[in-house]
Amino acid sequence: MQNEPLLRVDGLRVEFPGRRGTLVAVDDVSFDIAPGEVLGVVGESGAGKSMTGSAIIGLLEPPGRIAGGSISLDGRRIDNLPYEEMRRIRGKHIGAIFQDPLTSLNPLYSVGRQLVETITTHSDISEKAARDRALALLQEVGIPAPERRIDQYPHQFSGGMRQRVVIALALCANPRLIVADEPTTALDVSIQAQIIALLKRLCREHGTAVMLVTHDMGVIAETADRVAVMYAGRIAEIGPVRDVIKNPRHPYTVGLMGSIPRMGHDAERLTQIDGSMPRLTEIPAGCAFNPRCPYVFDRCRVERPDRMAVAPFHEAACWKYADGVGHA
Amino acid sequence: MRDAAPAKPGKGPLVKVVDLARYFDVSPPLLNRMLEGKPRQILRAVDGVDFAIGKGETFSLVGESGCGKSTVARLAVGLYRATRGSIEFDGHDFGRMTRRQDMAPIRSRIQMIFQDPYASLNPRWRVREIIAEPIRAYRLLSGDRAINARVDELLRQVRLTPADGTKYPHEFSGGQRQRISIARALASNPEFLVCDEPTSALDVSVQAQILNLMKDLQRELGLTYLFISHNLAVVYHISDRVGVMYLGRLAEVAPARALFRRPRHPYTRMLLDTIPDMDMTGRQRMPVAGEVPSPINPPSGCAFHPRCPFANDRCKVERPNPLPHDDALVACHGVEEGRVPEGPIAAPRAA
Numbered sequence: 001m002q003n004e005p006l007l008r009v010d011g012l013r014v015e016f017p018g019r020r021g022t023l024v025a026v027d028d029v030s031f032d033i034a035p036g037e038v039l040g041v042v043g044e045s046g047a048g049k050s051m052t053g054s055a056i057i058g059l060l061e062p063p064g065r066i067a068g069g070s071i072s073l074d075g076r077r078i079d080n081l082p083y084e085e086m087r088r089i090r091g092k093h094i095g096a097i098f099q100d101p102l103t104s105l106n107p108l109y110s111v112g113r114q115l116v117e118t119i120t121t122h123s124d125i126s127e128k129a130a131r132d133r134a135l136a137l138l139q140e141v142g143i144p145a146p147e148r149r150i151d152q153y154p155h156q157f158s159g160g161m162r163q164r165v166v167i168a169l170a171l172c173a174n175p176r177l178i179v180a181d182e183p184t185t186a187l188d189v190s191i192q193a194q195i196i197a198l199l200k201r202l203c204r205e206h207g208t209a210v211m212l213v214t215h216d217m218g219v220i221a222e223t224a225d226r227v228a229v230m231y232a233g234r235i236a237e238i239g240p241v242r243d244v245i246k247n248p249r250h251p252y253t254v255g256l257m258g259s260i261p262r263m264g265h266d267a268e269r270l271t272q273i274d275g276s277m278p279r280l281t282e283i284p285a286g287c288a289f290n291p292r293c294p295y296v297f298d299r300c301r302v303e304r305p306d307r308m309a310v311a312p313f314h315e316a317a318c319w320k321y322a323d324g325v326g327h328a
Numbered sequence: 329m330r331d332a333a334p335a336k337p338g339k340g341p342l343v344k345v346v347d348l349a350r351y352f353d354v355s356p357p358l359l360n361r362m363l364e365g366k367p368r369q370i371l372r373a374v375d376g377v378d379f380a381i382g383k384g385e386t387f388s389l390v391g392e393s394g395c396g397k398s399t400v401a402r403l404a405v406g407l408y409r410a411t412r413g414s415i416e417f418d419g420h421d422f423g424r425m426t427r428r429q430d431m432a433p434i435r436s437r438i439q440m441i442f443q444d445p446y447a448s449l450n451p452r453w454r455v456r457e458i459i460a461e462p463i464r465a466y467r468l469l470s471g472d473r474a475i476n477a478r479v480d481e482l483l484r485q486v487r488l489t490p491a492d493g494t495k496y497p498h499e500f501s502g503g504q505r506q507r508i509s510i511a512r513a514l515a516s517n518p519e520f521l522v523c524d525e526p527t528s529a530l531d532v533s534v535q536a537q538i539l540n541l542m543k544d545l546q547r548e549l550g551l552t553y554l555f556i557s558h559n560l561a562v563v564y565h566i567s568d569r570v571g572v573m574y575l576g577r578l579a580e581v582a583p584a585r586a587l588f589r590r591p592r593h594p595y596t597r598m599l600l601d602t603i604p605d606m607d608m609t610g611r612q613r614m615p616v617a618g619e620v621p622s623p624i625n626p627p628s629g630c631a632f633h634p635r636c637p638f639a640n641d642r643c644k645v646e647r648p649n650p651l652p653h654d655d656a657l658v659a660c661h662g663v664e665e666g667r668v669p670e671g672p673i674a675a676p677r678a679a
Contacts, residue, residue: 044531045502158619188392189558191619193602215531218561218604245606259536261565262606263588269543270536270565276501277531 004075005032006209007056007177011069012079014051014060016280023280025051025064027233033177036207038200040224040241042217044277047230053179053213055079057096058086073177092122095170095208099182101162104169105154111138111165112150115172122173137168142198160191167198174206181213196222217260221245226313229253232278232288235307239314249316251293287319295320341380342552343404343520347413348423349576350374350399354624371624373399375576376413378650383519386546386553388563388584390599391573392620400573401524401556405440406431417520436466439513443525445505449497455508456493459483462515482511485548486541503534507541514545524556539566560603564588572596575623575631582656592658594668595632630661638662 014026026048033039043049054060056071058078071079078089090096098104106114115134116127125133131150138146141164154162163183170178180199184192200223203210212224220227220241228238229250237250248254258271275292278284284291290300299319307315308322355361355368374396381387389397402408403423404415410423420434439462442448449458459479462468469475480490486507497505506526513521523542527535539562545551557563563570567584572595580593591597618635621627630648633639642661650657651664662668 044533160619188620189560189602190392190599193604196604216604217532218606221606222604256533259533260606261536261539261559261561263561263564263600263603264607266585267565269540272536272540273533274537276503276534 006035007033008072013068015067016064033209038210038224040220040227041213042220043230048233049213049230053181057179092173093176095175095178097170097180097183099185101166104166110151118172141168177209179211237316243314249310250318252289342383343381344416345379348377349412351411372576384550385568388555388567388570390563395573396576397556397573401522405522436516438520439518441509441513441523441526445509459512486511520552522554575626580658592663593660594636638668
């Protein structure tokens, strides 16, 4: 954390204007990612984690739009760039990996053609050199016999192999940042472990920063350096991954950790957070978690908590920790 | 209502499956076979599986996609007919029954919960009608008043309120919909519930609610579960015994605690090694090498041999049968011959 941040998100707000009023999908979200760092973003469906990722790569689906705050990459603001300029940054400086590898690949083009096209778009090299680079990338992401596989089409690859191709595509231009949105969710457990190991290795070897969006705390525990826990469009807690998992501070994180079944933990019942996350149309006043929170008190129902320090580099947005009480 | 006292487990199996197999014909159309000389193709989704489930017990099947676990689930409720073998429920073998009336005496005693609570509830019916359907279909009660009272009771049993009965499925969240599915499954007073990935589509905090509910209901009603999942941690939490499936066969069957503490089959061990280390113990893990081969053309001998670090020539030709080892059944020549070492599998391979 001594490094200058590569990505800085500050007060990001994403809105969906609609006939019945405006929905706020991401509300005042701020975080940094340092070069070579993996930031995990975890939360349940509708928490706004994917929306944050889409805002960063500039691919929010209309009518969704960034309504406030800023996103800077390497000190340069990228949230207000014209479409064409953002398109050049995406791909060259920011790579994207999505959940379903089939939707990120064009079924009509061979894998090699898609790789070569991406490489030549972002760097000034010959077709031949691009093909060599494509072969090297396929090799690097662990596709056996790349010389034979490079001219095949996406449907000829299995799910795990397709996700490797997507990762190769994201790496084409040596991006500084990769936004990976649920990259292992569609895969079998054994393939999942392979893909996580691959992402980790690439990140280490290339010094690429990764924003890893997932609902799976296990994947975060394995991969991330820091983790941000999102709830109802906001970051509830952010901190070093070990700290957050072993010693969660926000009552939502505590409940979330307790609700995950674990091997070797012989609990008869799992911790249960009653109710479910509010819909975007009915986010309660004060702290969004207050109707489900076992520690709720009056202040939580009226005043929205901002993030406050609970430990070194570890912040939680919870009134329990106001006045420094939580430091104990 | 059935007696609330839970049945004692271990009083002889309620469900007994012997050499169960289900093949699917996935051949190209007849014309293509005639013109292009393509052969018939048979997919052996389930190929000789044996297990028994005691009354009040939770037996889980775990495995990766394509291992046949969902096919077993569908066989176990009679949605598919078996190609070979038998499924006995309380003494009735219904694996190969063809006629409706043969199934009738046991039909209402077996129910299923599906993975996707969005797809398994009729969006045009009110929740009360959805839950009442099995009661009406089996003519368990007559008269609207009695049926309504029973539906209210079922709604309360799954921790919803009678007022929820007048709503439509779209008004509920995923977890609440799964509660509705469970209420519908319970409506016919079943003894045996087959749950095919009931929490896979849910968020973890909601998954915890549903798993807790399922355990509570099991205790209250003495239910027997066949639980299908790909999530080993969920299986560990809910099961009494676990069967690990690989390409249509059982690799290992053991009590849940023993299986996870001391897995014996190399596939089980690899599968356990893929689970992320949430406790951050820094344990060395080994990603499983390779992928599950196609069940249309499975490897000879032991289907796992191409991915197994301990495979030898015998494994390539001879199919292993499940043999008892302490309280487990393990289908592995290596374990039988004692050439699979204990402890963590070494030789990590690059991803």
